[in-house]
Amino acid sequence: xxxxxxxxxxxxxxxxxxxIAVVVIAVAAWAxxxxxxxxxxxxxxxxxxxxxxxxxxxxxxxxxxxxxxxxAAIGFAxxxxxxxxxxxxxxxxxxxxRSVYPITLLFQMVPLVAIAPLLAIWFGLGRPxxxxxxxxxxxxxxxxxxxxxxxxxxxxLDELFEVLGAGRLTTWWRLALPSAVPSIVTGxxxxxxxxxxxxxxxxxxxxxxxxxxxxxLLIMTAMRNFAADRVFVxxxxxxxxGFLLFGTVxxxxxxLLARWxx
Amino acid sequence: MLRPPPSACxxxxxxxxxxxxxxAAVAPVTATLAKGSFTALVGPSGCGKTTxxxxxxxxxAPSTGRVARGIGPVGFCFQEPRLLAWRTVLENVxxxxxxxxxxxxxxxxxxxxxxxxxxxxxxARRFPHQLSGGMKMRASLAxxxxxxxxLVLLDEPFGALDEVTRHELDSELRALWEQERxxxxxVTHSMPEAAxxxxxxxxxxPRPARVVADLATPSIARDxxxxxxxxxxxxxxxASTAMLHAIEEARR
Numbered sequence: 001x002x003x004x005x006x007x008x009x010x011x012x013x014x015x016x017x018x019x020i021a022v023v024v025i026a027v028a029a030w031a032x033x034x035x036x037x038x039x040x041x042x043x044x045x046x047x048x049x050x051x052x053x054x055x056x057x058x059x060x061x062x063x064x065x066x067x068x069x070x071x072a073a074i075g076f077a078x079x080x081x082x083x084x085x086x087x088x089x090x091x092x093x094x095x096x097x098r099s100v101y102p103i104t105l106l107f108q109m110v111p112l113v114a115i116a117p118l119l120a121i122w123f124g125l126g127r128p129x130x131x132x133x134x135x136x137x138x139x140x141x142x143x144x145x146x147x148x149x150x151x152x153x154x155x156x157l158d159e160l161f162e163v164l165g166a167g168r169l170t171t172w173w174r175l176a177l178p179s180a181v182p183s184i185v186t187g188x189x190x191x192x193x194x195x196x197x198x199x200x201x202x203x204x205x206x207x208x209x210x211x212x213x214x215x216x217l218l219i220m221t222a223m224r225n226f227a228a229d230r231v232f233v234x235x236x237x238x239x240x241x242g243f244l245l246f247g248t249v250x251x252x253x254x255x256l257l258a259r260w261x262x
Numbered sequence: 263m264l265r266p267p268p269s270a271c272x273x274x275x276x277x278x279x280x281x282x283x284x285x286a287a288v289a290p291v292t293a294t295l296a297k298g299s300f301t302a303l304v305g306p307s308g309c310g311k312t313t314x315x316x317x318x319x320x321x322x323a324p325s326t327g328r329v330a331r332g333i334g335p336v337g338f339c340f341q342e343p344r345l346l347a348w349r350t351v352l353e354n355v356x357x358x359x360x361x362x363x364x365x366x367x368x369x370x371x372x373x374x375x376x377x378x379x380x381x382x383x384x385x386a387r388r389f390p391h392q393l394s395g396g397m398k399m400r401a402s403l404a405x406x407x408x409x410x411x412x413l414v415l416l417d418e419p420f421g422a423l424d425e426v427t428r429h430e431l432d433s434e435l436r437a438l439w440e441q442e443r444x445x446x447x448x449v450t451h452s453m454p455e456a457a458x459x460x461x462x463x464x465x466x467x468p469r470p471a472r473v474v475a476d477l478a479t480p481s482i483a484r485d486x487x488x489x490x491x492x493x494x495x496x497x498x499x500x501a502s503t504a505m506l507h508a509i510e511e512a513r514r
Contacts, residue, residue, distance in 0.1 A: 156344050163321060163338040164361045174361070178348050259348040259389070 045229035050236075053229035060218070065237045067214040068199055071127055072245055075134020076195040080188055082135065083142020087184075088172065090143070091150040101147070108140040112201050120206035130214070133202030138191040145187025149180025182260050185253040192249040196242030215241070270298040270445040271332025271412040273318055278327035279470075280313050286470035287313045290327065293464065293473060297332075300439055300446040302456035304501060305466030306509055311449045312417055314471060318447060319415045334412030335362075337405075337444070339419040343398035345390040345405075352377065352386040355404045362409065376408045377401075379438060396427040403435065407442070414439075416448040420455075429489060432459055436484045453498040453505075458488060465501050467508035475504030 027047050034044055041049060054061055086104065090097045116133050123129035153176065161171045203216020213221070215238045222230035273295040280288040287310040295301050303311040316322040317329050319338055335358070345354045356373035360366070377383045380400045385393060393401065399420055406414055416435075420428045436459055439446055450456050456463045457479050465475035477500055480493035488494060 154344070156340060156342060157346070159321060160338070160340070160344050161361070163319060163336065164358050166361045170361060174357075175346070178346070181348070 042226050042228055045232055049229045050232040053227070054233045060213070061215075061233055061237055063212045064215045064218045064234065065241060067212045068196075068203065068216065068238065069241045069244060071130045071202070071214065072134055072195050072199040072241055074127075075131045075199060076138055076192055076245060076249075078131065078135040079138035079142055079191050079195065083139045083187065083191070084146050084184060086139075087143045087146025088150065088177070090147050091176070097147070104140065104143050107136055107143075112137055112198060113205065116202055116205035119202070123206070125206055126208040129206035130199060130202040130216075133206065134195050134198040137198030137201070138195040141190040141194065142184070142187040145183045145190075146180060149183025150176050152183065153179040182257060185257055188249055188253060189246065192245045193242060196238065196245055199241070200238050270443055271334050272297040272445065273332075273413070273447070274328075274330040275318075276328040276330070278314070278317060278324045278329055280310070280317060280322065281325045288317070288324075289467075289470035289472040291471065291473060292327075293476075295445060295447065295462075298443040298445055299462060300436075300448070300460045301462045301464060302448045302450060302460035303464050303466060304450055304453060304456045305471060305505065306468050307451060309466050309469050310471035311466055314466075315415050315417055315447060315449050318413075332412060335409040337407055337409065337411035337414040339403055339406040339414065339416045341418045341421060343390070343402040345398060345401055347390055350387050350389055351382065351393070351401045354390065354401055355408050357405060358409045372408055373404070376404045379407065380404045380434065396423055396431065399423060399431060403431070407438065407444075410442075411444055413445045413447070416446065418450050419448075421450070421452075428455075433484065435459060440484075453501050454489065454494070456501065457494045457497040458484060463497070463501050465504045465508070467505075468512040474508040475501060477501055477504075 030044075031047050033039075034046055045053070090100055090104075112133055115136070116129070119129040119132050123132060157175055157179070158171065161175050166174065199214075200216040200219070203214045204220055207214050207217040209217055209221075215234045218234045219231055219238070222228075222234060273293075275291050275293045275295075277290040277292055278288060279286060279290050291314065303314060305311050313322065317324050318331065319336055320329075320331075321338075337358075345351075346357070349357070352370060352373050355376055356366075356369040359369040359372055364372075374383070374386065377386055380403055382397060382400045382404060385397055385401075390398060390401070403419065406416075420431050423431065432455060439459075446460075448456065448459055450459075453463075461479055461481075463475075463477045463479060464473050465477070466472065467474045477497060479497050482488060482491060482493050
């Protein structure tokens with residue numbers, strides 16, 4: 001192993017150990033503060049209490065997590081494909097961009113809590129509405145970054161493709177899209193973080209209970225029952241879904257970007 | 263090393279002009295560039311010689327007049343290397359064939375042989391950002407040559423390189439042309455480079471470009487010593503004088 005590799009290994013180790021240490025310290029502080037100030041369990045459960053709430057009923061939570069993660073992944077995939085497609089279409093001409101781009105901004109501007117009930121009306125309670133809410137929240141950064149990436153390339157390269165007799169579609173596929181990849185990947189990473197938020201919010205308002213109740217609905221139910229410990233379990237797992245999606249996208253993008261890295 | 267070259271193509275310029283926003287960049291230019299010839303277009307900066315090259319290459323259309331050239335692939339070597347950052351050198355060189363719809367194995371095979379020609383085989387698997395300026399231009403030259411073009415257009419390709427590397431690449435380009443005999447048109451502002459590389463030098467006036475001198479360069483052996491030969495020196499002096507006259511005339 002060369003020195004460079006070993007120092008990279010050390011850096012990776014530090015990037016894992018560091019956050020774990022911070023979490024351990026935070027949890028310890030939480031337990032100590034609760035003890036010292038005598039906060040009631042229904043307001044703030046102890047870390048052990050949260051753990052117990054999970055171990056008492058693990059499958060409800062794990063199934064809920066799987067349910068939420070599936071919705072988040074599907075919604076993210078739709079946002080990724082749709083965002084790249086819409087961004088590409090917008091890049092066709094400045095006129096199209098100027099007339100359509102402001103409308104795509106609506107995805108960003110309209111609060112999700114305001115449209116989620118509409119989604120429930122259109123799609124009914126259940127997964128389709130939740131997936132739609134995920135995609136709506138996640139799509140805008142993909143569109144914006146795709147468009148920016150497609151616009152940013154050196155016009156000299158377009159001239160090269162013109163000399164070589166490439167058509168518009170070929171130029172898009174062989175030149176425009178590859179040169180936009182780093183920018184698109186940035187958009188996807190932002191979108192992956194937003195997707196989990198969109199899923200949980202969608203589940204608050206449009207999820208369906210039953211065999212596999214998703215985390216968002218578990219949070220709502222636990223809240224109505226003043227079961228703060230169960231709310232905590234669901235929130236931690238919801239954060240886990242977000243990390244999972246973000247981590248997967250980050251690793252995938254690093255592999256994809258190997259050719260673009262400087 | 264390679265199969266015999268496809269028939270080079272000749273170029274016929276008939277009273278070609280080009281205006282940008284009512285400003286003439288190219289005054290009527292009439293010239294015939296023979297099949298398999300190597301012509302240099304020289305002139306003061308901004309005189310319209312690059313515009314003329316773009317007209318010849320079909321990247322731009324003349325305002326009036328006619329540009330006629332034989333059919334066949336055109337190789338274009340720009341001032342900058344214009345390599346695709348996400349492709350290896352080999353894949354960059356293969357690009358023209360790939361875009362022409364050839365199968366991948368054939369593309370890479372031709373690219374590999376062309377890289378040998380420009381002495382860049384060692385760098386085939388590297389990415390553009392890992393190359394020096396000279397190596398990038400070699401890759402760019404290889405890409406211009408890979409489709410065995412009938413016509414190669416060079417727009418000050420080595421202008422940004424240091425003197426030594428530039429001489430080296432000029433010598434190689436000249437040798438490649440002697441071997442392949444494509445029709446070559448070079449735009450440069452360096453008189454010695456024009457005299458060394460080309461058989462014929464067209465000297466242009468300041469904007470709008472018109473031909474003020476049409477010189478044949480001496481037929482001497484083009485090796486390293488040729489750079490300082492008296493015969494080329496005389497040609498350079500003649501071309502420079504013609505250009506200076508044209509510049510003075512334009513000022514009047």
